[in-house]
Ligand SMILES: Nc1ncnc2c1ncn2[C@@H]1O[C@H](COP(=O)(O)OP(=O)(O)OP(=O)(O)O)[C@@H](O)[C@H]1O
């Protein structure tokens with residue numbers, strides 16, 4: 001049970017590599033091939049490559065402004081790489097779609113819709129019948145612990161409840177991939193930890209692949225199967241850490257596990273140097 | 274609502290009712306002194322008498338209700354069509370650059386022209402009938418609503434648009450479920466401004482001739498120095514303005530219930 005820190009993880013490793021199923025052993029859901037991106041001629045990243053396996057949760061750490069949101073936006077289809085290719089299921093990402101759900105930092109709920117209508121939005125867009133919308137809304141509300149507030153409006157909810165709605169509406173669309181951009185950073189510690197465990201339970205239940213951006217090393221270690229530490233994206237390099245914590249992962253006690261503490265320290269040193 | 278909220282509300286309404294009452298009493302007081310000639314500022318009683326006279330016998334051979342109805346119809350038709358088209362064009366301009374480009378120069382050239390300046394042209398083009406009057410009000414309402422709806426559409430949060438896209442919303446659905454609701458607060462404010470302007474222009478448009486309407490009544494009475502009738506007409510228009518404004522404000526609180534509560 002050891003946390004391994006290794007530098008310069010780039011292209012997916014060759015299949016059949018050392019210990020256990022790797023990202024590359026199965027066909028990746030999500031991959032970057034030598035992706036470059038610039039904003040108005042200013043290079044943000046170049047030659048970035050990685051592959052993420054189905055059902056994997058990759059936590060993305062890195063200093064402010066290093067390009068975490070930019071990566072998420074390219075996966076979501078909001079931005080297009082200026083070089084290389086971003087692929088979902090082997091096909092180039094052409095634009096936003098319901099196969100990739102996004103949980104925003106500020107929830108970005110629709111204030112003019114009730115919680116139920118927010119959650120069922122993807123079904124409404126797909127033209128599903130009203131009864132089905134209502135049923136899925138209450139199922140998803142229950143899944144994220146929001147039963148009973150389906151009729152309220154977002155402004156009547158607390159910050160933690162709003163993030164749960166943001167999570168539930170993405171789950172209702174049954175995405176292959178969930179993209180989460182510091183979704184819990186504005187919440188208090190207790191709420192954040194509860195929601196982190198929620199995310200792990202949901203991941204287990206749905207088999208969803210998750211890309212989770214965070215500023216918190218603890219959050220990254222607690223949630224991630226792997227952690228990308230983006231410290232040199234302009235040169236196409238980033239550190240990769242594999243997390244090795246006992247299953248079931250949705251267990252708060254893992255925060256006290258020696259492997260947790262060791263990995264946290266390793267990442268901390270890496271970030272400081 | 275807490276009890277201190279309730280007290281604050283009571284105070285608010287007490288002041289809102291006392292303030293016009295004070296103006297009314299001042300009016301009674303000034304005219305009772307006889308300091309001002311009645312032709313310049315008639316007493317409330319004289320205005321009330323003229324009002325009752327109009328209720329019973331009409332004005333210049335036309336029933337008062339007909340005058341009011343004619344004005345309401347002109348404002349109503351112009352307002353509804355102007356607001357609907359203005360909102361539609363404004364929202365499209367706010368989201369689609371080509372449409373914005375099409376309307377940019379023409380609408381910015383027309384916008385600064387005072388409606389009164391258009392009257393001679395409208396008489397030439399559309400005559401002095403209903404069409405000219407309604408078009409004059411329509412243009413003012415349309416332009417106000419277009420500007421407000423456009424600004425509202427532009428204020429739509431990027432994250433809301435992205436969230437909708439990544440939940441599979443198509444162009445029309447994004448428009449209907451995200452852009453329009455985001456713009457609603459500003460549209461409702463626009464409606465209040467447009468209604469005030471529409472009533473102002475109503476009076477001007479009834480300069481165009483014709484023999485009915487509150488604007489006609491006021492202008493006709495003033496040219497014969499029947500100041501009490503002028504006052505009665507002005508107060509009627511003012512009341513219509515007050516009621517319609519309160520109505521729109523009430524609707525907007527119900528429709529845009531989320532505003533200011535995020
Ligand atoms: N719309 C934009 N136009 C121009 N430059 C941008 C834009 N958005 C981001 N950038 C630049 O791109 C770089 C990466 O931004 P990004 O938002 O991906 O950072 P981040 O890693 O998510 O940071 P944070 O942790 O602060 O959220 C930053 O240097 C930023 O200045």
Ligand SMILES: [Mg+2]
Nearest residue numbers: 068069070181
């Ligand atoms: Mg960011």
